[in-house]
Amino acid sequence: MISTTHEPREYARSVGLDPARLPRHIAIIMDGNGRWAQRQGKERAEGHERGAHSVDVITEECCRLGIGQLTLYCLSSENWKRPKPEIDFLMALLKQYLLAEREKIQEQNIRFTVIGRRSGLPDEVLAEIDENVRLTQHNTGLTLCLAINYGSRAEIVDAVQTLAGRVSRGELQPEEIDEAAISGALYTGGMPDPDLLVRTAGEMRVSNYLLWQISYAELWVTPKFWPEFDASLLHDALRDFARRERRFGGLTTDTTT
Ligand code: IPE
Ligand code: IPE
Ligand code: MG
Secondary structure, three states: OOOOOOOHHHHHHHOOOOHHHOOOEEEEEOOOHHHHHHHOOOOHHHHHHHHHHHHHHHHHHHHHHOOOEEEEEEEEOOHHHOOHHHHHHHHHHHHHHHHHOHHHHHHOOOEEEEEOOOOOOOHHHHHHHHHHHHHHOOOOOOEEEEEEEEOHHHHHHHHHHHHHHHHHOOOOOHHHOOHHHHHHHOOOOOOOOOOEEEEOOOOOOOOOOOOOOOOOOEEEEOOOOHHHOOHHHHHHHHHHHHHOOOOOOOOOHHHOO
16 A cells, blocks of 8 residues: 555645646657666576566555556557567566556556557456556546556557548548547557656667657656666656656747737
8 A cells, every 4th residue: 555644735845846837648668678687697587577566566655656547658559579488478578567556556646548459468468458457447546557468550550440430431521530539549548648658778769669659758768677767767757857848849838928
């Protein structure tokens, strides 16, 4: 059970963050599990296990801070290229996480959701996902969205097919396809776009993650590996985000006169 001694705004101030300048939606590319393990002379699998612990820590911290949504890149549509033993381990870990965290997710009033293609995922993993989604659908706290078997290009392909189907059935006119229609047809339909995109393990790329949705997200990359990521590093990212000036193509306020 997380601490209830602070309400989120008070807690944010207590760790040096301005609650008025927190992102509504944080997306994270959780990278570097394998490299973390290799550095310690351990198997890659151990890196993934430690990575699952970081998920727990960061989810809890986002609840404490009153963040609206956390979207975590867990498995990309390209990760199937990895050796079968690693994929099998990731599936087993995912199932274990979904079961082990169920009670805690409920206690924290988290609404659990997923994005990505279902095809290719084992039935037993899909069943645990569905159960967590069902049990938490009316919760009103943090939306925890896991990107599993997710690829942004695949998402766009699926959205285009959905819209084209509606056009061919006469439910939608081609000229009615605007940005809102496309946003709504993506797996993330109805969710706010991420304000902050964090990537661990130093790579300066987006690896097919939320390409449409991160159009105006602020990017923050740390050389630390995901298993090392903790509340204090999240605070660093949030402090940096609070200092950013988001112009969305406009001008700074002091140059508009
Ligand atoms: C991220 O860590 C987890 C997944 C992609 C499943 P990696 O497994 O990519 O770790 P590195 O990048 O090889 O260190
Ligand atoms: C991105 O990490 C995918 C996830 C974190 C799930 P990768 O390790 O797959 O990305 P690349 O291959 O370095 O671009
Ligand atoms: Mg990687």
